[in-house]
Amino acid sequence: MASDALFIGLMSGTSMDGVDAVLASISSTSANVIAHTHCPYPAPLLAQLQTLCTSGDHEIESLGIVENGVAEVFSQAVEHLLATSNVNAEQVTAIGSHGQTIRHRPTERRGYPNSRFTLQVGDPNIIATRTQIPVVADFRRKDMALGGQGAPLAPAFHHAMLSSPDEAQIVLNLGGIANITYLPATHSKNLQETVVGFDTGPANTLLDAWYRRFHGGAYDVSGAWAVSGSPQQKVIEACLQDPYFSLHFPKSTGREYFNLTWLESRVPDLMNYAPADIQASLLLVTARSVATAIESFPSAQKVLVCGGGVFNQYLIKTLSQILPRYTIASTATKNIHPMHVEALAFAWLAHQYWHKLPGNMPAVTGARAAAVLGSLVLPI
The missing domain is CATH 3.30.420.40 (ATPase, nucleotide binding domain)
Incomplete structure (x- = not known):
């Protein structure tokens, strides 16, 4: 073979x-x-x-x-x-x-x-x-x-093709939904360590849907609209209090759960905020939920990012600020284009x-x- x-x-x-x-x-x-x-x-x-x-x-x-x-x-x-x-x-x-x-x-x-x-x-x-x-x-x-x-299935592939013998890593996929794979070093002496993967929550699905409500085009290029807004802590906290974020893995989800109907249920006074402020808040919801998941694996120091969200410069910058001790890089550094x-x-x-x-x-x-x-x- x-x-x-x-x-x-x-x-x-x-x-x-x-x-x-x-x-x-x-x-x-x-x-x-x-x-x-x-x-x-x-x-x-x-x-x-x-x-x-x-x-x-x-x-x-x-x-x-x-x-x-x-x-x-x-x-x-x-x-x-x-x-x-x-x-x-x-x-x-x-x-x-x-x-x-x-x-x-x-x-x-x-x-x-x-x-x-x-x-x-x-x-x-x-x-x-x-x-x-x-x-x-x-x-x-x-x-x-x-x-x-039944999900996520990509972690088996990540383990086969992206694992390192010397260092623990995290693969972060920023698609419509964000998911992470924790890859222990293959030569790790800690026999209790194993590959872990799960959906952390929304990545682009809420950002894209909210953007399309007010703009032409499919998505907020480089997070430019989000940058123009001011994150609203009340909105962010209301979203992050959803029970999904505190569930232990294994767990998986999709856009049938995280959608604008969900957002309206979490933030009933949604339309009282400036639209750009909601976009900025949703970006923080993604970044903070992803960061919380990543920080639960302290032995890793490198995050390999793939999916469309890798091109959202504001999102990647925000993740880097929230996760200062992690090196965040595209999977291109491992010779696989993030898309x-x-x-x-x-x-x-x-x-x-x-x-x-x-x-x-x-x-x-x-x-x-x-x-x-x-x-x-x-x-x-």
Whole structure:
């Protein structure tokens, strides 16, 4: 299993800004990106996806439509990767497709037994038949069947590819939701240390949603609007008092929880504040919740950041101020572009499936056992 093989990873996260796709050469010890592309969702499809993140009418009809629509965009991303890299479909071992999460309920609802579930759309049958490449998909539900949260899954990849023999590190993904992975030094003499990973709370999802309410464009570039506002301590504290932040890991969440409806419930007098002040406050909610999680692992001194939030200069500066004893750097310092990490993780998970190796980490997700994750769909 030492030889490299080509895999494609497809990932669209909680920001729902479209699919990130990578073509990568992967072995048991390395994962190297050959090509990358990003395909945004068409506006009508994005609107349907955002609507499906909360309960409403005609959900089954909408689900069927977005299931196919997301698969088409994912397929287009694969075709673009192959065309720009001069690689034929026959040369690719498999595609790892995360799909698009539209609902993630990792814990039981009171009074509703068997109510834990996770749902990703993007029919792998469409992707496989259109690209003529085997597709591994549905990575999360095996972990949930084993009692886990089904998320986060990237920590297993972080452990395999980003661990250091000499120093403990933290990988921080600033997507729509923020999550961290604690990676102990692989040569650590502390036998009690293990890899830990969990969602800390919102990263970009609230910032982006609030920005779009008042501006054109998808997000607050470099945090410029947040810089113009004054953080409101009452708003910050009201948000951080949400029970999710004090939950012990394993834990995971999504935009179906952290959204503008949630914000309005935490801050009933929301519209009494200047909009830029709310943006500045939300940035502090992200920074402080992330910092609290990171500070619970004092043996680490380096934080490797990936995801779209790495380009929010104000957010990164704020994190550096709150965490002065940590060195904060992009995953690019480890030769993985910060926008490639998540898609590369699902290419790696497809590789794990192909070789019948575990893709989850029970200490991270809470599953009863490590397991091979995913289901295979063949082109014909």
